[in-house]
Amino acid sequence: MDVHVFASNPHRITMKLDEFGVYYELQRKRVKKDGEQRIFTHIHVRDEFPIELTVYHPSLLGFRFQSSITNKPIERASLSQLERLIVLEHNIDPEQQAARLEEMDSCPDRFAVFLSLLVPLENVQQNLRYHPEGDALFHSLQVYGHAKEQMPYDEEFLLAALLHDIGKAIDPDDHVSAGLESIEGFVSTRTSWLIANHMEAHKIHDRTIGARRRKRLVAHQWYEDLIVLGECDRAGRVPGAEVESIEEALDYIEQIDEMFGS
Numbered sequence: 095m096d097v098h099v100f101a102s103n104p105h106r107i108t109m110k111l112d113e114f115g116v117y118y119e120l121q122r123k124r125v126k127k128d129g130e131q132r133i134f135t136h137i138h139v140r141d142e143f144p145i146e147l148t149v150y151h152p153s154l155l156g157f158r159f160q161s162s163i164t165n166k167p168i169e170r171a172s173l174s175q176l177e178r179l180i181v182l183e184h185n186i187d188p189e190q191q192a193a194r195l196e197e198m199d200s201c202p203d204r205f206a207v208f209l210s211l212l213v214p215l216e217n218v219q220q221n222l223r224y225h226p227e228g229d230a231l232f233h234s235l236q237v238y239g240h241a242k243e244q245m246p247y248d249e250e251f252l253l254a255a256l257l258h259d260i261g262k263a264i265d266p267d268d269h270v271s272a273g274l275e276s277i278e279g280f281v282s283t284r285t286s287w288l289i290a291n292h293m294e295a296h297k298i299h300d301r302t303i304g305a306r307r308r309k310r311l312v313a314h315q316w317y318e319d320l321i322v323l324g325e326c327d328r329a330g331r332v333p334g335a336e337v338e339s340i341e342e343a344l345d346y347i348e349q350i351d352e353m354f355g356s
Contacts, residue, residue: 236330254288295324
């Protein structure tokens with residue numbers, strides 16, 4: 095099993111392995127690639143199955159690594175996909191295996207849910223007066239890109255930026271409520287709050303919001319984040335802008351979740 099891990103210092107990984115009481119060997123390889131010398135750090139773990147950890151700097155989170163054999167992007171597995179593979183590969187009681195797989199199927203991967211909600215946005219054409227960039231998916235990916243520049247390691251904020259308009263493909267007349275209902279149970283309270291109030295951020299910017307409503311929002315603990323989200327939302331309306339793909343965006347956010355937790 096090959097696992098990519100991200101840390102500024104490899105010893106942060108070995109300290110964790112020491113805590114687990116796992117035997118390992120640390121190896122550094124000097125390789126000449128693309129005309130320059132590079133040092134690759136590998137940690138070989140001896141377990142029931144051999145595991146190789148390749149340590150990369152956190153700045154490479156979200157990078158699509160290519161296979162040196164096929165020259166194609168390396169196939170990856172989410173945490174839930176990995177758990178499924180382990181259940182299928184291990185020689186366990188068939189009844190236990192069936193029960194475990196049924197349990198997994200009843201709890202869908204949240205990133206698969208996000209993907210299924212984002213894809214239809216490509217067919218949602220918006221009012222060009224407010225959105226000269228075009229469809230709602232292109233807009234959402236732009237907003238995500240700006241959010242990533244502002245808070246690159248904040249999963250909750252990045253999800254709010256990426257998912258803030260998913261309701262437009264469900265109920266254009268009330269896209270905020272529709273979007274929130276579709277992701278209920280899959281995002282944090284903070285992400286939900288930011289999405290629920292992202293239209294209010296524009297009213298604050300335009301100074302069209304009521305005094306009482308503005309006062310309540312200003313007093314909220316996530317008010318500053320809401321203002322930044324509004325700025326990202328307004329900035330994400332550029333025709334022809336370069337954006338990441340949905341898969342790249344979700345891959346990046348999922349890696350943050352697995353590295354740093356909720």
